[in-house]
Amino acid sequence: MSLIQLIELPIFGDGRGDLVSIEASKHIPFDIKRVYCLFNLADHPRGMHSHRQLQQLAFCVHGSCRFILDNGTERDEVTLSRPTQGLLIGNLIWREMHDFSDDCVIMVLASEHYDESDYIRDYTTFQDVIRGTAG
Template sequence: MHQLVNLDLLSDLRGDLLSLEQLKNVPFDIKRVYCLTKLHADHPRGFHAHRQLQQLVICLSGRCRFVLDDGHQKQEVWLESACQGLLLGHSVWREMYDFSEDCVLLVLASDYYDEADYIRDYQEFLAATEIR
């Protein structure tokens, strides 16, 4: 499961303010926050799914392209605004491409880092989606 979520960005002469609140505009308890910076257009990232983890990904600056796969169909999504987040549920294969030079991604996660939650082999991911 994935969906784009509209976020409120308050703007005035002083700048922009983006507020993120767990169980309000972030639909889960936030246990981990991390940023991806200094990304390169010719070095894609991702290539994994999660067994249980939920994430909200926000492009704070620049833009990038996600290819999302639920095991049955693929969808392409561009993130290019801090006003919109990409909510990623578990069992979604994600690949990230075409990072602009100024791309900064903020990721809010529903749990702490746990390598056992990752599915890094695409064939294993497809097999797991057949069970659902």
């Protein structure tokens, strides 16, 4: 089973251009409580963490980047390069972002407000949480 869950977002367009619309509980399986963008990304990996509860939908508004997802047992990767394709990332999934194009802009829709206690920033701790041997 693939860890990659891609959501194709609807495009509405006419001679003036295209529009992508995203609606909570219609296109994504959660209510949106936070939105953030990553841009001016250096050539360093991002992410490198998991969340205990938070779910996310990530997509490249512009440019491209490679995501690696890991559930503690298997790893999978995908390159995002279209603003109409979102990557659904569930809770307790380790995520890494690599290989940003110079013009990469990533938008992330999150199911929860920022809460530092929801983050798991150490991979060994993440594995312990997945196995049920850590809190």
